[in-house]
Amino acid sequence: MLCDAKSSSELMLAIDCVQKLDVEHHFEEEIVAALESLYRESYADQLHRRVNTLHEAALLFRLLRQTRYPVFTDHKRGEFMPSLTGGSHGIVSLLEASYLNTGEAILYEANRFATHHLNSSMPHFAPHFAKFIRQTLAHPYHVSLQSYRARRFLVSFGGGEQGRRKIVEEFARRDFKEVQLLRLQELEQVTSWWETLGLARELKFARDQPSKWYTWSMTVLSNPKFSSYRVALTKVIAFVYLIDDIFDVYGSLDELELFAKAMNKWELSANIDPLPFCMKITYTALFETTNEIAQMIYKEHGWNPMDSLKNAWIELCNAFLVEAKWFEQSQVPTSHDYFKNGIVSCGVPVVLIHIYFLLGQAITHENVSCLETYPNLISCPATILRLWDDLGSAKDEEQDGKDGSFLECFMKENPHCSFEVAKEEVMRLITKAWEELNKESFSSSTKFSRDFVECCLNMARMVRVMYSYNEEHKLPMFEDYVNLLLIENF
Incomplete structure (x- = not known):
């Protein structure tokens, strides 16, 4: 998943998957190389032109900032780009990114907006997704213990994936037992x-x-x-x-x-x-x-x-x-x-x-x-x-x-x-x-x-x-x- 990603989007999703299942320690070198690649593309402005959804934009921001790459919010506009769409998954990613705040007003606004949107939309979500949203609101990625979140995810939400994601989840289960x-x-x-x-x-x-x-x-x-x-x-x-x-x-x-x-x-x-x-x-x-x-x-x-x-x-x-x-x-x-x-x-x-x-x-x-x-x-x-x-x-x-x-x-x-x-x-x-x-x-x-x-x-x-x-x-x-x-x- 990390080495064979066919696009920047696939690569970001693979890193996010490995980190959130708490098996990152097995793939430290691969993740470092992948993030360096993403940052170089971002710095050259090639990646921004391919980031078309709120989910991808927020995920890219979080992955780079938490790894100490110098990424910044848009202080001049102070608003979300209208072209970024992605539904509820995008709002979840925005919420997760907002907790990496170093004092930026726009991330306060992102947190307020995402929290309000997810809470008000809860009655319209399918039960399985609503449960996932409640867990995310209660335990945002950055301020929570990843081993706890990963274990909770594998118990509550795992098992429904197919293909490579299913293999990674099974690997995470075995790793957790060890x-x-x-x-x-x-x-x-x-x-x-x-x-x-x-x-x-x-x-x-x-x-x-x-x-x-x-x-x-x-x-x-x-x-x-x-x-x-x-x-x-x-x-x-x-x-x-x-x-x-x-x-x-x-x-x-x-x-x-x-x-x-x-x-x-x-x-x-x-x-x-x-x-x-x-x-x-x-x-x-x-x-x-x-x-x-x-x-x-x-x-x-x-x-x-x-x-x-x-x-x-x-x-x-x-x-x-x-x-x-x-x-x-x-x-x-x-x-x-x-x-x-x-x-x-x-x-x-x-x-x-x-x-x-x-x-x-x-x-x-x-x-x-x-x-x-x-x-x-x-x-x-x-x-x-x-x-x-x-x-x-x-x-x-x-x-x-x-x-x-x-x-x-x-x-x-x-x-x-x-x-x-x-x-x-x-x-x-x-x-x-x-x-x-x-x-x-x-x-x-x-x-x-x-x-x-x-x-x-x-x-x-x-x-x-x-x-x-x-x-x-x-x-x-x-x-x-x-x-x-x-x-x-x-």
């Missing part, structure tokens, strides 16, 4: 490590959720070739949750200050004797695990990341301590102060910094320095997570913790605003963070590798799955995600 088996093996490794570590027996107050921690790693480092990195990253995520629980539901302020002081020293000889036993064993286990990961990175990539990893953990604990002091003093910080601290305390920076070194790609002193200032690739996913978590207003596992909320801070500063207005402000900030993340992700001048950029995007995509609480304080989307990718056979 990847699912790999995930279960990795989860078994993680569970064994967690049980051997023994912290769950000593930290009765803390969350004991190795499967949930692994789900983050499975999602963010989605390429099957990163198996050992997923296992290592799950250990990092486990400690983010554990230390959060120590600060949020266990320690007194005096104990937490001593724990943070020991963390800032970052040495086994640090004075941890005054600490409660649970803090001592957590500190020691974190120290040893981080050293193991640093040694793994040095062995594979020839770079010792210890200083960067250590600093990331220290900053996380210091951010947790700031929040603990706010709670102890019954202080509601300014929304600016809460937000600035919350970007660190959400745990995203420490996770993405570990991922950067685990990947071992584009590691330079300049990039490491940039990384430690939390560029948009890190701060935007952190912003999205912090705000979605606050928007949910539900405690994980119904813990009675000491978390603050951006909504609380915002409403104190703006007493005239209703809760609904505050929620609208949060959604506006989330949309803005996605725009900034897109801008950095699609920039051809970014210093970071495609794999790392994809991890940052996947971190942002996972947020809605992990923090979309319903009225019963449950996570139906997350439960469906885990069920589809780890449990169900088909």
